[in-house]
Amino acid sequence: MADFPITRTSQPKPKPADDTLAFGKVLTDHMFLMDYTEGEGWHSPRIVPYGPLSLDPATSVLHYGQAIFDGLKAFRGPDGQVRLFRADRHAERLNRSARIMCMPELPVDLIRQSFDALVGLEHDWVPRKAGTSLYLRPTIIATDVYLGVHPAHSYLYFLILSPVGSYYKEGVKPVRILASDSHVRAVKGGTGEAKTAANYAASLAGQQDAARAGYTQVLYLDAVEHKYLDEVGTMNIMLRIGDEVITPPLAGTILDGVTRASAIELMRDWGLKVTERPVSIDEVMAAGRNGTLREMWGTGTAAVVSPVGTLGYKGEDLVINGGETGALTQRLYDTITGIQYGRSNDPHGWTSLVRPAV
């Protein structure tokens, strides 16, 4: 692994107790930074004490939103070892987001090395309690100081880490989601496939309306016909109708979820029929009414899988699987978390060990 210059903090923070951890509230002691300058490429990788960035008010990211990020986790297993889950795939997705947003890509190896170096240094920050993990947030922002709409010529890559609690404190729990016929998240030909800040800003109003109506998440439908399922909150969506598992295709408006890809691979290993095809809200509601909709769930790094207990649409509430977690949803959760924490075999080689820095 590359040796990056490290400036260690002189004021390490106290680490919170594992059972007080929420999501994204506590950040570790150090961060990884690297600059990009046109003509020179990426340069000056370094690890420094965690702290505020100093940005000129005219910095382009603050006005024109060239900002991308990714999100993955490191898990401490019962054996004490720390593993990253599908780090290469997350690094590749950061680069895909970069291409879509006219930003410079980074060598995947260098992204991986930044993960290993910072998590290695902060090894003690990876919590120990079952279900907890260390969240990694690699980010790239445009840093030109210039008011004008254009792809920037300078960028900053930073990686920060946050110890996070278990998404489910008392076992996997079904959620209520609302299919929105008014809000949309992304359009074909736009930025829906990128993990870019603007997509999350665009999702806030829909999320707020759903919460006011008593639902946890919004199920976004396509932006043209308001008919086909896109994704739910910050998760991809899957459902089981009869013997077929269906999930919307990667057709430009949804994120290529790493959990989605992992779930598809596992279900195909198990001999299940998994189809990536457009699925309309009318088909889902009809299957719910005639009893063939067996399970529905979201997939994402935060929760792994999130069963949908109730689906609301145009004033109708469909209760799925009696509002309980389905057998396939539970099997996916158990299998993926088993691999992440090193409790079960990892036949696809999805995890990689991170050793503590010496």
Ligand SMILES: Cc1ncc(COP(=O)(O)O)c(C=O)c1O
């Ligand atoms: C919009 C969106 N869709 C889907 C996902 C799920 O992707 P992953 O499984 O890679 O976490 C996320 C979370 O990263 C997301 O933000």
